[in-house]
Amino acid sequence: MKKNHRYLLAGMLAVGLMAADSSLALAMAEVPALDISAGGEAGTRGENTASAAEAGSGTAGDSPQAEAGDASAAAGGGSAAGVSPVVGSGSSAGGSPEAGSGSGGGSPVVGSGSGGGSPVVGAGSAAGSSSAAGPGVAAGSGIMDPTNVVPGRIDYFAEPVKNPTVAVAEKYSYESMASDLEKLKSRYGSRLQVNVIGTSWDGRNIYEAVLGNPDAGKHVLIHAGIHAREYMTPLLVMKQLEYGLEFYDRGSYGGQPLSSLLQQVAVHFVPMVNPDGIALSQFGLDAIRSEQLRQEIQQCYASDVSLGRTAAPLDRYLSYWKANGRGVDLNQNFPADWDMLSADMAPSYAGYRGAEPLSEPESQALANLANSRRWAATVSYHSMGNVIYWDYQGNRVQQASGEMTALIEASTGYRAAGSSGHGGFKDWTQIKDDPIPGVTIETGSVACPLPLSEYEDIWNRNKMVWALVAKYAMEH
Numbered sequence: 440m441k442k443n444h445r446y447l448l449a450g451m452l453a454v455g456l457m458a459a460d461s462s463l464a465l466a467m468a469e470v471p472a473l474d475i476s477a478g479g480e481a482g483t484r485g486e487n488t489a490s491a492a493e494a495g496s497g498t499a500g501d502s503p504q505a506e507a508g509d510a511s512a513a514a515g516g517g518s519a520a521g522v523s524p525v526v527g528s529g530s531s532a533g534g535s536p537e538a539g540s541g542s543g544g545g546s547p548v549v550g551s552g553s554g555g556g557s558p559v560v561g562a563g564s565a566a567g568s569s570s571a572a573g574p575g576v577a578a579g580s581g582i583m584d585p586t587n588v589v590p591g592r593i594d595y596f597a598e599p600v601k602n603p604t605v606a607v608a609e610k611y612s613y614e615s616m617a618s619d620l621e622k623l624k625s626r627y628g629s630r631l632q633v634n635v636i637g638t639s640w641d642g643r644n645i646y647e648a649v650l651g652n653p654d655a656g657k658h659v660l661i662h663a664g665i666h667a668r669e670y671m672t673p674l675l676v677m678k679q680l681e682y683g684l685e686f687y688d689r690g691s692y693g694g695q696p697l698s699s700l701l702q703q704v705a706v707h708f709v710p711m712v713n714p715d716g717i718a719l720s721q722f723g724l725d726a727i728r729s730e731q732l733r734q735e736i737q738q739c740y741a742s743d744v745s746l747g748r749t750a751a752p753l754d755r756y757l758s759y760w761k762a763n764g765r766g767v768d769l770n771q772n773f774p775a776d777w778d779m780l781s782a783d784m785a786p787s788y789a790g791y792r793g794a795e796p797l798s799e800p801e802s803q804a805l806a807n808l809a810n811s812r813r814w815a816a817t818v819s820y821h822s823m824g825n826v827i828y829w830d831y832q833g834n835r836v837q838q839a840s841g842e843m844t845a846l847i848e849a850s851t852g853y854r855a856a857g858s859s860g861h862g863g864f865k866d867w868t869q870i871k872d873d874p875i876p877g878v879t880i881e882t883g884s885v886a887c888p889l890p891l892s893e894y895e896d897i898w899n900r901n902k903m904v905w906a907l908v909a910k911y912a913m914e915h
C-alpha cells in the first residue's frame with residue numbers, strides 16, 4: 440500500500456472503470472423496467488437482476504439460466520473470459536441484455552499490465568485438479584510452491600480434519616452454526632474467541648469467531664450469509680475456521696507456519712450475518728418466531744405477487760428469499776451511494792434497500808464491526824457466479840484490492856470483474872473513512888439455493904482464501 444506506482448495503477452484502472460460505466464448505462468437503458476437492479480454490483484444488484492427475472496417469470500426455481508446471466512455478464516467484461524475454464528463452463532451463453540455490464544475494470548491483473556498470461560489459466564487447473572493441489576501446480580502465484588514447504592509442518596489442507604465438528608449439509612442452519620461454534624471453542628480453546636456482535640430482528644445472535652491472536656498487529660474480516668438463500672457460504676467459512684483451528688500448530692501455508700501467521704494476523708469470521716433470512720429460506724415461515732415478522736413476510740409476498748415480481752407459490756417464493764426478516768436486502772443497506780438505489784421498492788424477498796442506510800440491526804452489526812478497528816482486508820462471500828468483484832467507484836484502496844484479487848483469482852480459478860452497484864458492504868468499506876481493501880467472492884455455478892453437489896468444488900477453490908488474505912495482510 441505504500442508503493443509508488445499506486446496512483447499510476449489507479450489511473451489506469453479508472454479508465455477501465457469509466458469505459459465499463461458507459462456500457463452499463465447502455466445496458467440499463469435496454470433492460471425492462473422490472474430490472475431496477477440491472478447490471479449492478481454483482482454481490483447485490485447483478486444477483487437481483489437474475490432473481491427478479493427468475494421470480495417474475497413465473498418459473499421461479501428452475502431457471503438457472505437467469506442466474507447464469509449473472510456470470511456471463513461478468514465474463515463479458517473480463518479480459519480473460521475466453522481462457523477461464525471456470526466461467527466458461529458455468530455461465531453458458533447467457534445472452535442477457537446486461538451481458539458485459541457487470542464488467543467494471545475486468546481483471547486487475549490484466550488491467551495493470553502486469554503480465555500477458557493471465558494467472559487465471561494456471562489457477563483454473565490448480566483449483567480444478569484436486570483438493571490437495573499438487574506442489575507447483577500454481578507455482579507462479581507462490582501458492583503451494585514446493586520450496587515453500589516448512590520442515591516439520593504439513594501443507595495446509597494436505598489432509599482432512601479427523602472427526603470434524605462442522606458437518607457438511609445442504610441446509611447448514613443457524614442452530615448448527617451456533618452449536619458448532621461452542622464445540623469448536625471447547626475443542627480448540629484459546630485459539631478461538633467467539634463474540635456476539637448483534638441480534639437479528641427475530642432474536643438470533645450474529646456471531647463473530649476470531650481465529651488466532653486477538654491482539655495481533657493485523658486483522659482480517661471475512662463475512663458470509665448476508666443474503667439468505669446463499670446459505671452455503673456460512674458452511675464454507677465455518678469449514679475454513681475449523682481447518683484453521685485444526686492445523687494451527689502443525690500446518691503451514693505458502694511457506695509460513697500457520698501458528699506464526701495467526702500470531703501476526705487475527706482472522707475474524709462472521710459466518711452468518713442474516714440468520715433470520717437464512718432460517719426462512721431453509722425452513723419456511725414456521726422458522727420465524729415473531730408473529731409480527733411472519734405477517735410482514737406475508738405482506739412481502741402479497742406485494743411481490745401484485746407487482747409481478749413472483750408467480751411462485753409461497754413456499755417456493757420463500758426458498759428464494761434473499762433479504763432479512765423484514766424484507767430488506769442487507770447488501771443494499773450500506774451507505775455507498777445508497778440514494779442511487781430505487782426509492783420505489785417495497786419490502787420484498789430481494790432488492791429493497793431499506794428505509795435508510797444501516798436501518799437494520801444486521802447491517803449495523805457488521806458496519807460497527809468494520810468501524811471498530813483498523814482492518815487490513817475484508818472478504819465478502821456471496822453466491823453465485825464464480826466471480827470476484829473487487830472494485831467500486833471512488834475506491835480508495837484500489838491497488839491493495841486489486842493485488843489481493845489477483846492472488847485469489849490465481850488460487851480459486853474464479854475470474855475478476857469490477858462492480859457497479861450500490862449499497863453493498865464491500866462498496867462501502869472501499870470508500871469509507873479508513874477504507875478497507877477487499878473483495879466480494881461469488882461462489883457456485885448454478886442458481887441459489889445451491890445444491891449440496893456444489894459444495895466440494897466450492898470448498899476446494901476457497902479453502903485457502905482466508906490464509907492467503909491473512910498472508911497478504913502480514914506482508915503489507
Ligand SMILES: [Zn+2]
Binds near residue numbers: 483486669
Ligand atoms: Zn449475494
